[in-house]
Structures are given as C-alpha cells and as structure tokens.
Amino acid sequence: xxxxxxxxxxxxxxxxxxxxxxxxxxxxxxxxxxxxxxxxxxxxxxxxxxxxxxxxxxxxxxxxxxxxxxxxxxxxxxxxxxxxxxxxxxxxxxxxxxxxxxxxxxxxxxxxxxxxxxxxxxxxxxxxxxxxxxxxxxxxxxxxxxxxxxxxxxxxxxxxxxxxxxxxxxxxxxxxx
Numbered sequence: 542x543x544x545x546x547x548x549x550x551x552x553x554x555x556x557x558x559x560x561x562x563x564x565x566x567x568x569x570x571x572x573x574x575x576x577x578x579x580x581x582x583x584x585x586x587x588x589x590x591x592x593x594x595x596x597x598x599x600x601x602x603x604x605x606x607x608x609x610x611x612x613x614x615x616x617x618x619x620x621x622x623x624x625x626x627x628x629x630x631x632x633x634x635x636x637x638x639x640x641x642x643x644x645x646x647x648x649x650x651x652x653x654x655x656x657x658x659x660x661x662x663x664x665x666x667x668x669x670x671x672x673x674x675x676x677x678x679x680x681x682x683x684x685x686x687x688x689x690x691x692x693x694x695x696x697x698x699x700x701x702x703x704x705x706x707x708x709x710x711x712x713x714x715x716x717x718x
Contacts, residue, residue: 554704557591560589561589562590567713570712573661574712575661582663586619589631595705597705598680598705598706599683600682600684601624603621603624604675607671609670609672610664617653618652618662621647623648625647626683638658650690667718674709675709680705681704
C-alpha cells in the first residue's frame with residue numbers, strides 16, 4: 542500500500558459525512574464487495590448514506606478508487622454522476638448492471654474495466670493491502686453533462702471546479718498469495 546493521497550492536488554473542499562451499513566471506515570471490505578473474479582466476491586456496491594453536505598449543493602457524484610493498483614494511475618471501480626441533491630442514500634447493490642438502485646437521473650459511467658457498473662476489489666495476490674476510497678462529492682451544479690462513455694478521470698476533471706464538499710470512507714482489501 543502506498544502513501545499517496547488521491548486528494549493532495551485537488552481543490553480544497555468542505556468535509557461532510559458518509560457512512561455505510563455494509564462497510565466501515567478503516568476496516569477490511571467484506572467479501573461481497575470484492576470482484577466476482579475473487580472467490581466469494583459478488584461485485585456488490587455497498588450501502589452509502591451521507592449527511593451535512595454544504596449549502597448550495599445541487600447534485601452529487603459517487604466514486605470508488607483504488608490508488609494502490611499496480612497501474613501507475615490506480616483503478617476506478619465505480620463512478621456515478623448526476624445524483625439529485627434530494628438523494629442522500631444509495632442502497633447496497635445500487636451499482637448493478639442496470640443501476641436498479643440508483644435514483645432517476647443518476648448515471649453510471651464506465652469504470653476502468655469499461656463496465657458501467659460497480660466492480661469490486663481484486664488486488665493482485667501478494668500485492669499487499671489496497672485502499673478503496675468511497676467518495677461522495679457535493680457539487681454546485683445539477684448536472685455535469687459528461688458523455689455516457691466518459692471515463693472516471695474525465696468525470697473527476699469535469700467536476701473539480703464544481704466540488705463544494707467531499708465525504709470519504711476508506712476501506713482496505715488484500716488478496717493473499
């Protein structure tokens with residue numbers, strides 16, 4: 542696990558709270574949130590609930606990022622844009638193939654596996670623990686107007702100047718040898 546901070550060079554943002562009934566901050570991810578390619582994994586997105594977003598929030602985006610993936614650029618596991626400001630919770634499994642648990646108007650973008658869905662943790666065996674940043678971004682616009690095939694990196698670039706606040710829950714995962 543590297544010490545790099547994925548937020549170090551991003552604009553400062555107010556902090557607010559994100560919690561989960563599925564995962565705990567600082568704890569190991571449950572096997573259900575691992576990739577289906579890992580024994581016991583289900584590619585099931587966790588429950589997320591947030592509160593205390595800054596005044597003026599007009600929408601949210603949710604991202605899941607592993608900066609420790611051996612790629613030079615990390616690995617984006619999930620990206621959801623245009624979550625209405627009235628929504629403050631996503632149920633477990635919201636990031637399935639159809640986005641069945643997402644609110645109207647929200648859009649899943651392709652992750653780094655180029656799948657428009659949540660893909661679970663799958664650190665290479667013996668690579669050590671990886672950090673998974675589950676982030677809710679409070680935005681000052683109702684829609685980011687990114688293309689449906691936009692990468693999570695493009696989403697991040699587009700929303701950088703619109704972020705009012707950031708709520709972060711970090712969990713870890715490791716695949717033994």
